[in-house]
Amino acid sequence: MIKQAIIPLAGLGTRLLPLTSVFAKELLPINGKPGIEYILDECIEAGIKEIIFIISKKKKLIKDYFYKDMFYKKIIKKKRDARIIKEYKKILRYKKMIKFVYQNKPLGTGDAVLKTKKYIKDKFFLMLLPDDLIIKKNCSKSMIKIHKRYNSSVMASMNVKKKTVSRWGIYKLAKKIDKNNFLIKDVIEKPAINNAPSNKAVIGRYILPKNIFLKLSKQKPGKGGEVHITDAIQSLINDNHKFIAHNFSGKYLDCGSMQGYIKSSLEIAKI
Numbered sequence: 001m002i003k004q005a006i007i008p009l010a011g012l013g014t015r016l017l018p019l020t021s022v023f024a025k026e027l028l029p030i031n032g033k034p035g036i037e038y039i040l041d042e043c044i045e046a047g048i049k050e051i052i053f054i055i056s057k058k059k060k061l062i063k064d065y066f067y068k069d070m071f072y073k074k075i076i077k078k079k080r081d082a083r084i085i086k087e088y089k090k091i092l093r094y095k096k097m098i099k100f101v102y103q104n105k106p107l108g109t110g111d112a113v114l115k116t117k118k119y120i121k122d123k124f125f126l127m128l129l130p131d132d133l134i135i136k137k138n139c140s141k142s143m144i145k146i147h148k149r150y151n152s153s154v155m156a157s158m159n160v161k162k163k164t165v166s167r168w169g170i171y172k173l174a175k176k177i178d179k180n181n182f183l184i185k186d187v188i189e190k191p192a193i194n195n196a197p198s199n200k201a202v203i204g205r206y207i208l209p210k211n212i213f214l215k216l217s218k219q220k221p222g223k224g225g226e227v228h229i230t231d232a233i234q235s236l237i238n239d240n241h242k243f244i245a246h247n248f249s250g251k252y253l254d255c256g257s258m259q260g261y262i263k264s265s266l267e268i269a270k271i
Contacts, residue, residue, distance in 0.1 A: 002144050002207060003049040004119070005126040007039060008112040010056040010103040015257045024061045026130050028261065031268040035255055036062070038268075039130050040094055046140040048126060052099045052119055054112045066095045108226025113208075114216040122210065124153070127229075129204025131256030133264055135271065139205050139248040146181060146246050147207045153236075156205035157182070157245035158252055165196040169230040171245050172197035184243040189223055189230040200245060202230065203252060212236060 013025035020028075026036040043051055055062050072088040075081075101115045113127065124147065126140055134156070143154045160168055167190060174185035186197060206229070215232040222228045237243055253267055254260035 001047065002124055002126050002147065003047070003122065004052065005043045005048045005050070005128060005140075006052045006054065006113065006116045006120075007036075007128050007130055008054045008103070008109055009036075009059055009062055009130060010054055010106065010112060012058070012106065013256070016261060019258075024059050025256070026059075026062060027065055029265075030133075030255060030261070031265045034065070035133070035264075036130055037094075038133055038135075039128050040097075042134070042138055042140050043126070043128070044097075045138050046126070046144055048140070049097065050099065051097050052101060052116045054101050054103050054115055056102060056104050056106075063100055066091060066098060106226075108221070108224075108228055110216050110219060110227035110229045110232055113229055114213060114227070117213045117217075120210055120213070124207055124209055127206040127208055131254060132204030133253040133255050133268075134203070134205070134248060134250040135253060135268060137248070137250035139203075139250050142248060143205055143207055143246050146244060150177075150181075150242070150244060152242040152244050153209055153233075154207040154244045154246050155184070155187075155233075156203040156248050157200050158203050158247070159199055160201040162193060162196070162199050165193055165199060165201070166190050168201035169228075170196045170198060171200045171202065173200065173245065177244065180247040180249070182245045182247075184237060184245050186237065187230050187234055187243075189228045202245075203248070205248070208233075209236065209241065211241075 013020035016025045027034045103112045103115050139156055146154050169187050169189050170191050171184050172186035174183040176182050212232050215235045222231050253264040255264040
C-alpha cells in the first residue's frame, strides 16, 4: 500500500501576483477553504498516512498555519465557539501527518523530490502538485487502485489543446491497457508544438518508485536550468520501468493562475 505523499510547495507563485507577494498561494482561500486543504483531504481519503511538504524559508507561512496552537488555545479559552474548535481539531489532525523539508533554491520539481529521499520508506510514493485541483472524484485514490492492479508507477493524464502543449509534460503512448489506462513510451517536458508526440499531458498526480532518487541524484539540469521530474521518469522508462498514464474521471482545475484561481472558487461553490 502507498502510505506516503510528498507535496512540493517551494514555488514563488508568480502567476498569482500581487496576491503572492505577501501570502503563500497554497493558503489562498478557494470557496472559503485554503487550497492546500483540498489536497490534504484528497490524500486522507486515499489512505495516505504521512505527508511531506517541501517548502522554502520564504514559505514559512505554510508551516506557521499548522503550528498556531497557542493562537487557537487562547481564543478557545475566551470563547467556546464550536466552529473555531472544529477548525482547530482539523488543523491538529493535519499537523500530526505532516513533515517539512526545505528547498531554498528554485532548482525544479526534481530537486524538490530529491529533498525527501531520507523520509520515503516504501517502494512507491504519491506526489501531488498543489496548483492542480481535481474535484468530484478522488484522483489519487483511483491511481492507487491502478498501481495495486499492475504494480506500476502511475501518472494522471488529460487531453489538452495542442496550442498549450508547451506548458505541460507530454506523453508518447506505447499501448492501450484499457479505456482509461495506457502504457507510456516517452514523456517530454514542455515540448514545442511541432515536437509534441501527442496532446496527452501529465497532470499533477504521480505514483513514483523510490528508485527515482538514484536518477535524480545524478541528473543534470534541463530546460530553464531546472531538474525536471519528467527527465528522471524518462530515464526510468528507458530502463524498462513501467509507467501508466491514467485518464482520471474527476474535473481538473488549474488554481495556479489568477484566472484559474477565480474559476476554481466558482466551480467548487457549485458542488
